Amino acid sequence: xxxxxxxxxxxxxFSRDELEHIFKIAxxxxxxxxxxxxxLKNKILANLFFEPSTRTRLSxxxxxxxxxxxxxxxxxxxxxxxAKGETLVDxxxxxxxxxxxxxxRHTIEGSVTLxxxxxxxxxxxxxxxxxxxxxxxxxxLFAILREKNTIDGLTVGILGDLKYGRTVKSxxxxxxxxxxxxxxxxxEQLRMRRDVLEDLSEEGKxxxxxxxxxxxxxxxxxxxxxxxxxxxFPDPSEYEKVKGYFRINRRTLKSAKDDLIVLHPLPRxxxxxxxxxxxxxxxxxxxxxxGLLVRMALLSLILS
Amino acid sequence: xxxxxxxxxxxxxFSRDELEHIFKIAxxxxxxxxxxxxxLKNKILANLFFEPSTRTRLSxxxxxxxxxxxxxxxxxxxxxxxAKGETLVDxxxxxxxxxxxxxxRHTIEGSVTLxxxxxxxxxxxxxxxxxxxxxxxxxxLFAILREKNTIDGLTVGILGDLKYGRTVKSxxxxxxxxxxxxxxxxxEQLRMRRDVLEDLSEEGKxxxxxxxxxxxxxxxxxxxxxxxxxxxFPDPSEYEKVKGYFRINRRTLKSAKDDLIVLHPLPRxxxxxxxxxxxxxxxxxxxxxxGLLVRMALLSLILS
Amino acid sequence: xxxxxxxxxxxxxFSRDELEHIFKIAxxxxxxxxxxxxxLKNKILANLFFEPSTRTRLSxxxxxxxxxxxxxxxxxxxxxxxAKGETLVDxxxxxxxxxxxxxxRHTIEGSVTLxxxxxxxxxxxxxxxxxxxxxxxxxxLFAILREKNTIDGLTVGILGDLKYGRTVKSxxxxxxxxxxxxxxxxxEQLRMRRDVLEDLSEEGKxxxxxxxxxxxxxxxxxxxxxxxxxxxFPDPSEYEKVKGYFRINRRTLKSAKDDLIVLHPLPRxxxxxxxxxxxxxxxxxxxxxxGLLVRMALLSLILS
Numbered sequence: 037x038x039x040x041x042x043x044x045x046x047x048x049x050f051s052r053d054e055l056e057h058i059f060k061i062a063x064x065x066x067x068x069x070x071x072x073x074x075x076l077k078n079k080i081l082a083n084l085f086f087e088p089s090t091r092t093r094l095s096x097x098x099x100x101x102x103x104x105x106x107x108x109x110x111x112x113x114x115x116x117x118x119a120k121g122e123t124l125v126d127x128x129x130x131x132x133x134x135x136x137x138x139x140x141r142h143t144i145e146g147s148v149t150l151x152x153x154x155x156x157x158x159x160x161x162x163x164x165x166x167x168x169x170x171x172x173x174x175x176x177l178f179a180i181l182r183e184k185n186t187i188d189g190l191t192v193g194i195l196g197d198l199k200y201g202r203t204v205k206s207x208x209x210x211x212x213x214x215x216x217x218x219x220x221x222x223x224e225q226l227r228m229r230r231d232v233l234e235d236l237s238e239e240g241k242x243x244x245x246x247x248x249x250x251x252x253x254x255x256x257x258x259x260x261x262x263x264x265x266x267x268x269f270p271d272p273s274e275y276e277k278v279k280g281y282f283r284i285n286r287r288t289l290k291s292a293k294d295d296l297i298v299l300h301p302l303p304r305x306x307x308x309x310x311x312x313x314x315x316x317x318x319x320x321x322x323x324x325x326x327g328l329l330v331r332m333a334l335l336s337l338i339l340s
Numbered sequence: 341x342x343x344x345x346x347x348x349x350x351x352x353x354f355s356r357d358e359l360e361h362i363f364k365i366a367x368x369x370x371x372x373x374x375x376x377x378x379x380l381k382n383k384i385l386a387n388l389f390f391e392p393s394t395r396t397r398l399s400x401x402x403x404x405x406x407x408x409x410x411x412x413x414x415x416x417x418x419x420x421x422x423a424k425g426e427t428l429v430d431x432x433x434x435x436x437x438x439x440x441x442x443x444x445r446h447t448i449e450g451s452v453t454l455x456x457x458x459x460x461x462x463x464x465x466x467x468x469x470x471x472x473x474x475x476x477x478x479x480x481l482f483a484i485l486r487e488k489n490t491i492d493g494l495t496v497g498i499l500g501d502l503k504y505g506r507t508v509k510s511x512x513x514x515x516x517x518x519x520x521x522x523x524x525x526x527x528e529q530l531r532m533r534r535d536v537l538e539d540l541s542e543e544g545k546x547x548x549x550x551x552x553x554x555x556x557x558x559x560x561x562x563x564x565x566x567x568x569x570x571x572x573f574p575d576p577s578e579y580e581k582v583k584g585y586f587r588i589n590r591r592t593l594k595s596a597k598d599d600l601i602v603l604h605p606l607p608r609x610x611x612x613x614x615x616x617x618x619x620x621x622x623x624x625x626x627x628x629x630x631g632l633l634v635r636m637a638l639l640s641l642i643l644s
Numbered sequence: 645x646x647x648x649x650x651x652x653x654x655x656x657x658f659s660r661d662e663l664e665h666i667f668k669i670a671x672x673x674x675x676x677x678x679x680x681x682x683x684l685k686n687k688i689l690a691n692l693f694f695e696p697s698t699r700t701r702l703s704x705x706x707x708x709x710x711x712x713x714x715x716x717x718x719x720x721x722x723x724x725x726x727a728k729g730e731t732l733v734d735x736x737x738x739x740x741x742x743x744x745x746x747x748x749r750h751t752i753e754g755s756v757t758l759x760x761x762x763x764x765x766x767x768x769x770x771x772x773x774x775x776x777x778x779x780x781x782x783x784x785l786f787a788i789l790r791e792k793n794t795i796d797g798l799t800v801g802i803l804g805d806l807k808y809g810r811t812v813k814s815x816x817x818x819x820x821x822x823x824x825x826x827x828x829x830x831x832e833q834l835r836m837r838r839d840v841l842e843d844l845s846e847e848g849k850x851x852x853x854x855x856x857x858x859x860x861x862x863x864x865x866x867x868x869x870x871x872x873x874x875x876x877f878p879d880p881s882e883y884e885k886v887k888g889y890f891r892i893n894r895r896t897l898k899s900a901k902d903d904l905i906v907l908h909p910l911p912r913x914x915x916x917x918x919x920x921x922x923x924x925x926x927x928x929x930x931x932x933x934x935g936l937l938v939r940m941a942l943l944s945l946i947l948s
Contacts, residue, residue, distance in 0.1 A: 072686025078376025080907035082398075090730075091717060093736055094690075097716040098742035101688050108401040110394060112416065112720065122394075122607035125614075130395055130606060133629035134402035257555050302738060310733075325741035342913035382680025384709050386702075412705040414698060416720065426698075429918075434699055434910060437933035438706035 044154045044160040047173040047206045050245075052213040059178050061333035066214050068102050068332065075106035079339050082135035083109030084127070085141045091324065092172070092303060096139050105339075108134065109224070123153050132157045136339055138162070144166050158338050160231050163202055167204035167317035171334060172301055174207035175327035180258055182326060183297050183319055187214040191255050194309065195221040195282060196262035198228040202270060203301045204262055205232055214241045219244045219252050226264075226276060249282065254291045259284070259317075261300045285309035289317055301321050343641035347456045348464040349508045351477040357633045361481050365637035368377075372375040372406050372636065380409035383643050386439035387413030388431070388465070390446045393605060395628065396466050396476070400443050403635035409643075412438065429458050436461045440643055444468070464644050467506055474545035475638060476605055477510035479631035484562055486630060487601050487623050491518040495559050499525040499586060500611065502532040504573060507605045508566055511538055516543045523548045523556050527585050529578060530568075553586065563588070563621075565604045565611050589613035594623055603627050650770045651760045654770040655781040655814045658717075660821040667786050669941035671688055674712050676940065684713035689946050690743035691717030692735070693770070694750045698931065699910060700770050700780070704747050707939035713947075716742065733762050744947055749830070767948050771810055779798065779942060780909055781814035783935035785822075788866055791905050791927055795822040799863050803829040803890055804870035804910040804915065810875060811909045812870055819872060820847045827852045828859050831889050833882060834872075862899045869908045869915050878921070893917035897925055907931050923936035 037057045050058075068075075081100045085093050088111065095109045124142070126149045137158045140148050145165030146192060152159040163169040178188050192211060198204050198220055204245055208228070220228045229244060238245055246252055248268055253259070261284055270277040284298065284307060300308055302319040312318050341361045345513055354362075372379075385404045389397050392415065399409045403539055409414050428446070432455045435442055441462045444452050449469030456463040467473040484491050496515060502524055512532070515522060522545055524532045531549060557563070565588055573579040588611060589604065604612055604624040616622050645667045658666075675887040687782060689708045693701050696719065705715045713803055723781075732750070736759045745766045748756050751763055771777040786814030788795050800819060806812050806828055816836070826849055828836045835853060854860055861867070869892055877883040883885040892906065892915060908916055920926050 037832070076405075080402060094739065095741050098688060101714045101716065102686075105403045106718075108398050108405065108411075110398075110415070110720070121609035124609060127394070129625045130628045131398065133625075133632055134398050198696045228661050240745075303734060305729035321737045321741075328741055342713060381712075384706060410709045410710065412715075413703050414702075414719070425913040431698070433929045434932045435702065436931075437936055438702050 039334075040340065041158050042338055043151065043158050043172055045092070045152060046161070046168050047170040049169075050174075055174065055177065055199055055213060057208070058174060058330065058333050058337065059181055059296065059337040060210065061183075061337060062178055062326070064338070065102075065332040070330065072102060072104065072254070074104040076103040076339055077334055078099060079105040079137075079337065080135045081105060081107045082131045082138045083111070084131065084138060084140045085109070085111040086140070087163070088112075089141055090161070092141065092168060092326075095324075095331055096160075096162070096335075097329050099328055099335055102328070102332055103336060105335070109139075115295045117287050119179075124151055128155050131171065134191060137335070146167040160338075162303055165202070168206040168209075169179070170206055171209040171331060172203050172327070174334070175320050175323065175330040176203075176299065176301070177210050178321065179323040179326045180297070184257060184295075185320070187211070187216060187307065189215060190257040190260040191217040192220060192260065193221055193249070193256040194248060194260045194262070195253060195284075197208065197268070197278075198222045199226045199266045201262045205229070206234060206290045207260065208236060213239050215305045217242050217244070219246065221246055221249050221252065223247055223278050226278055229256060240303045249288065250291075251286075253288065254293065256296055259292070259296060259298045262296065263301070263303065263305060263307055280306065283308055283309060284312060286315065288312050344644065345462050346642055347462050348474055348638060348642070349453060349456060350472050351463070352513045353359060354474075354478075359478065359517060360513050362478060362634065362641065363485055364635050365641060366482055366630070367486075369406075369633045369636040376406060376408065376606070378408040379640055380404060380407040382642055383409040383441075384439040385409060385411045386413055386435050386442045386637065387415070388435065388442060389413070389415040390442045390444070391637075392394040392416075393466070395443055395631075396445065398630050399635055400464075400466070400639075402641055403448075403526070403632055406632075406636055407593070407640060409639070413443075418528060424603075428455055432459050440636060441639070448601065464638070465640075469506070472510040472513075473506045474510055475484075475635060476631070477514040478509050478638070479627065479634040480507075480564065480603065480605070481514050482634050483603060483623065483627040483630045484601070486572055487626070488561060491515070493519060494561040495523065496562040496564065497523040497525055497560040497586075498564045498566070499553060499558060501530045501568045501572070501582075502526045503530045503567045504529065504569060508564070509533070511564065512536060516540055521548070522548050522637050523560065524552065525553050525556065527551055527582050530582055537575055545599040553588075553592065554595075556593065556598065561597065561600045563596070563600060565602065565608075567605070567607065567609060567611055576644065578622070586611055588616060590615050593619065596621065620641040645659065647942075648948065649766050649929050650946055651766050651945070652942060653757065654769070654776050655778040655818045658778075660783075660881040663785065663818070663821060664677055666938065666941050667789055669945060670690060670786055671790075671936040673710075673937045673944070676777065677936065679870040680710060680712065681946055682712040682822060684708060684711040684947055687713040687745075687913045688743040689713060689715045690739045690746045691715055691719070692746060692748045693717070693719040694738065694748070694755075695771070696720075697749055697770070700937075701747065702936050702940055703932075704768075704770070706945075708935055708945055710936070711944055712939055713943070717747075729750075732759060733797055736763050738903045740857060745943070746865065768942070773810070774908070775812040777810045778814055779939060780811050782942070783816040783931065783938040784811075784868065784907065785814050785908070786903075786938050787820050787907060787927065787931040787934045791930070792865065795819070795824060797823060799825040799827060799868040800868065801827040801829055801857070801864040802870070803857060805834045805872045805876070806830045806885075808873060809870045812836070812868070814866065816840060816844060819847050820844055824854070825850050827854065829854055829857050829860065829863065829890075831886050858899075862901065863898065864904055865901065865908045867900070867904060868890070869906065869912075871909070871911065871913060871915055883889065890915055891917060892920060894919050897923065900925065905906065
């Protein structure tokens with residue numbers, strides 16, 4: 037399976053076989069976290085963050101470093117040439133001569149696709165508009181696989197802002213490669229978008245939509261909680277209505293299965309109470325460390 | 341020719357022989373872009389950008405990385421000690437113990453010269469006030485040389501803001517080392533500064549000044565287009581008058597020589613229509629990649 | 645003496661023996677500044693600056709680079725996940741899987757202690773609230789040791805904002821390990837805090853408090869000047885009263901001992917006139933370069 041030079045645009049571009057290959061390599065990467073490696077010694081990654089991000093950006097940096105590579109870029113577009121009015125395509129055409137691959141996070145839908153069209157080096161989508169966040173979806177799947185030893189057969193609840201969240205959409209498509217039961221938990225106004233539901237139905241996924249977590253908590257093997265992202269709401273008043281609708285705490289999890297795992301893409305801002313952190317269910321920090329392995333795997337596959 | 345420890349302050353400090361030596365080394369650097377090198381393995385470059393820049397800053401970073409070196413610094417003076425009121429000289433005296441060479445971009449004329457006076461490590465001027473931008477001029481010359489196989493004998497048109505642009509001034513002095521015909525194309529209020537014209541005349545350069553590109557387009561071997569930089573105009577109303585005065589597009593280039601090359605220091609904000617990008621004339625993105633080679637050459641010469 | 649994995653929280657956690665071990669290693673590091681080293685080749689340092697800093701941040705970066713290590717992080721919390729409302733503990737729990745040690749500068753007292761409680765990797769306090777700045781104190785002591793060949797027996801004057809400055813408090817506790825005479829010079833409203841004075845008395849330190857430098861200048865072997873930090877004053881009007889109270893210049897130093905050395909943590913904003921820079925007394929820039937050595941020593945001790 038050759039990923040050399042491949043763009044990482046959407047989770048939907050990856051077959052189950054390809055995902056499993058990536059996960060195998062990700063597990064192999066574990067040893068390099070401690071020992072380091074020179075695998076990407078002469079490679080440069082450009083990190084172009086047109087939207088702020090700590091975790092995703094630093095995760096890519098750490099992944100390159102652990103493999104011996106180097107990273108350049110920016111995380112504050114106000115300070116960059118964009119302030120001088122340059123188009124994204126022009127930026128890409130310059131940066132491609134400085135780096136061997138380019139990671140982009142951008143607010144505008146389609147911007148990453150446009151970048152990939154013009155770039156001579158592979159482009160990795162690190163979150164673009166509400167379109168998707170493929171490397172997050174891969175790490176979510178990898179976290180489930182590693183923590184539950186399987187994805188097939190699981191009942192996975194996804195809770196939070198299913199309408200505007202880019203993480204959940206990518207995750208749902210990723211899970212569609214497996215034999216899972218999907219349970220979408222959201223208030224009326226934040227339900228999963230119709231087109232996504234139709235896509236999933238077409239793939240024969242069994243989906244349940246509820247607005248009350250209590251109704252389904254005892255059925256779940258995985259509870260994936262997401263942040264209500266104020267910045268994605270077109271109308272602030274709509275945000276005010278749902279803010280704090282969900283707050284997972286020890287009491288919420290009382291009737292959960294013993295081996296339920298709780299995931300979250302982080303950062304959290306109250307969706308999961310810190311009293312959950314020390315329970316056997318909490319895996320969101322471990323999940324974040326799996327992200328490093330998946331990104332090491334992707335970078336090693338694309339760049340070598 | 342020994343450049344070890346030398347400051348890069350102004351294009352005027354370099355003789356034709358020295359420039360040609362730099363260009364020879366720059367061509368040698370091409371192989372390291374793909375393979376990497378350990379030439380500057382234990383060297384640290386400090387990038388001190390008191391003015392925002394993507395391209396120049398990242399170009400220096402990439403150049404250091406390709407040669408095995410490391411880079412530290414800042415690109416947002418608001419976040420730095422400057423916010424605490426430190427003088428540039430004090431900053432330099434601290435940074436010189438952290439790095440082996442210092443790149444500076446600064447808004448204030450003379451600041452880079454002052455830095456060089458106090459620094460124990462070589463200083464590279466990456467654009468200072470309206471004074472000059474020597475590494476840009478070197479890469480411009482190198483781009484012409486590589487794309488036309490010669491600089492002598494060419495007719496070079498320079499178009500745009502010739503009064504406030506720091507790029508064009510340095511380029512004009514750089515070209516003065518060669519047997520070229522210079523054509524300055526600018527509206528009345530943005531004409532090349534008188535002192536520069538006098539310097540060039542003294543060196544025996546033949547110069548033509550016009551305000552209409554159509555008049556001269558068919559004579560040109562090189563058309564160098566620059567951005568109208570709003571931020572350099574003391575008076576915004578003056579900027580409004582000339583904004584959009586020039587817009588190069590396919591139609592503009594209709595009567596151009598078949599082998600005319602169009603250059604631009606980038607970023608562009610409309611001075612060259614994107615319909616030019618796919619013509620045989622467009623070389624501005626390639627020009628940017630030559631910049632990497634020139635900066636690798638300079639860093640290797642200064643630091644080893 | 646094993647420092648592997650140890651947190652650097654406060655100067656008070658270090659015995660004289662331990663400090664002297666660090667200083668010995670710091671002197672050993674001098675050779676690596678020029679030649680480089682692969683000692684920390686596969687190590688990653690995270691630099692988390694929730695408050696702006698050029699000098700301390702870049703000093704840690706340079707120290708890692710000189711030992712072959714890598715650095716990631718941020719220096720502008722507005723651009724980071726903090727803007728999304730993440731707690732420091734969550735940030736630490738994510739970053740600890742990206743890096744082998746974490747440097748933190750934070751505005752809030754206790755934040756660094758909290759971070760160390762949760763982190764699986766060593767934490768280095770790079771200045772936290774008004775609590776302390778241990779690596780600065782170590783480099784101050786090291787600078788005195790190297791420039792005077794001893795610390796015991798010296799009379800050390802500390803001048804400036806002794807109430808709000810975190811540097812001076814750490815320095816005073818550091819000096820308490822040695823047989824020194826301490827002279828605190830400050831206006832009434834910026835005197836050293838009572839609890840610190842009591843701690844020092846308990847350790848048997850002889851302390852003199854004056855508000856006029858002239859009174860004591862001829863007794864001093866070391867004059868440590870600090871910045872009046874506007875940002876630490878709860879009330880701006882209080883700042884206005886003392887701003888510019890002290891201005892060290894050649895005249896101030898007229899009756900000083902011949903071998904008095906003047907130190908300053910930098911950046912200075914007028915507390916020491918530039919006419920002092922060229923005197924035999926000035927050591928503040930050299931002091932800054934000692935900081936690099938001390939941080940190299942600490943990183944090598946903690947990470948290997």
